[in-house]
Amino acid sequence: MDVLEIDNVELNFGINEVLKAIYFKAERGKITGILGRNGCGKTSLLRIIFGELKPNNKLIRIDDKPILTPLYKKGFIKYLPQFHIIPNSVSLQSGFHYFNASFTDFLIDFPNYKTKEKLRFSDFSGGEKRLIETYIILKSDAKIVLLDEPFSHLAPLYIQKLKELLEIEKQNKIIIITDHLYKEILEASDALYLLKDAWSRFIKSPEELIHYKYIKSL
Numbered sequence: 001m002d003v004l005e006i007d008n009v010e011l012n013f014g015i016n017e018v019l020k021a022i023y024f025k026a027e028r029g030k031i032t033g034i035l036g037r038n039g040c041g042k043t044s045l046l047r048i049i050f051g052e053l054k055p056n057n058k059l060i061r062i063d064d065k066p067i068l069t070p071l072y073k074k075g076f077i078k079y080l081p082q083f084h085i086i087p088n089s090v091s092l093q094s095g096f097h098y099f100n101a102s103f104t105d106f107l108i109d110f111p112n113y114k115t116k117e118k119l120r121f122s123d124f125s126g127g128e129k130r131l132i133e134t135y136i137i138l139k140s141d142a143k144i145v146l147l148d149e150p151f152s153h154l155a156p157l158y159i160q161k162l163k164e165l166l167e168i169e170k171q172n173k174i175i176i177i178t179d180h181l182y183k184e185i186l187e188a189s190d191a192l193y194l195l196k197d198a199w200s201r202f203i204k205s206p207e208e209l210i211h212y213k214y215i216k217s218l
């Protein structure tokens with residue numbers, strides 16, 4: 001599985017025209033970033049790709065073949081939403097077991113969690129939960145990974161570590177990522193799209209983000 005494309009996306013919520021004429025391509029071996037202001041439709045686009053939000057129109061292709069079944073039903077895609085996905089009553093170790101992810105690998109990457117395996121999710125801070133959930137999704141056996149704001153609540157060292165893991169995982173996965181920490185997205189991404197006025201624009205250089213009034217300066 002090498003290339004995911006989504007085309008002709010049209011999404012309205014009542015009179016609110018959120019997405020129209022969107023084209024978007026993500027490839028294995030590259031991190032594909034999505035930037036855009038609040039409410040421009042980044043989460044909606046990820047949910048449409050995942051298959052849980054049905055737009056007025058869209059066409060998804062994987063390796064040039066149209067996909068008509070919602071992707072989440074196919075089992076090879078994982079989605080990190082903005083909300084927490086692991087129940088509070090579950091222990092750290094069971095959370096890894098539940099998602100079929102390696103807790104041993106996690107402890108190698110984040111050794112400071114060695115004494116915390118029996119703690120429940122309710123015992124962790126918002127940022128810690130985010131780190132754990134992002135790790136579990138990123139390191140899963142999925143072929144396509146969608147990450148909605150993985151960096152936003154994380155300490156700089158954890159962001160750095162996640163970026164290193166992204167570099168490794170992208171060799172075997174199609175990875176799409178969005179966040180308001182645009183400098184992190186710029187650094188982590190090999191291909192970048194900006195959503196603006198319901199259109200997607202492929203961004204060739206960071207200066208274009210100024211041109212399209214996403215930022216004032218770099």
Ligand SMILES: Nc1ncnc2c1ncn2[C@@H]1O[C@H](COP(=O)(O)OP(=O)(O)OP(=O)(O)O)[C@@H](O)[C@H]1O
Binds near residue numbers: 018036039
């Ligand atoms: N279920 C819904 N019903 C009605 N409107 C919705 C619904 N979900 C999203 N919207 C609207 O669609 C637009 C896009 O929302 P979306 O969450 O995709 O934006 P976003 O770019 O991810 O925003 P943010 O960066 O703030 O998370 C917003 O105007 C939002 O109010």
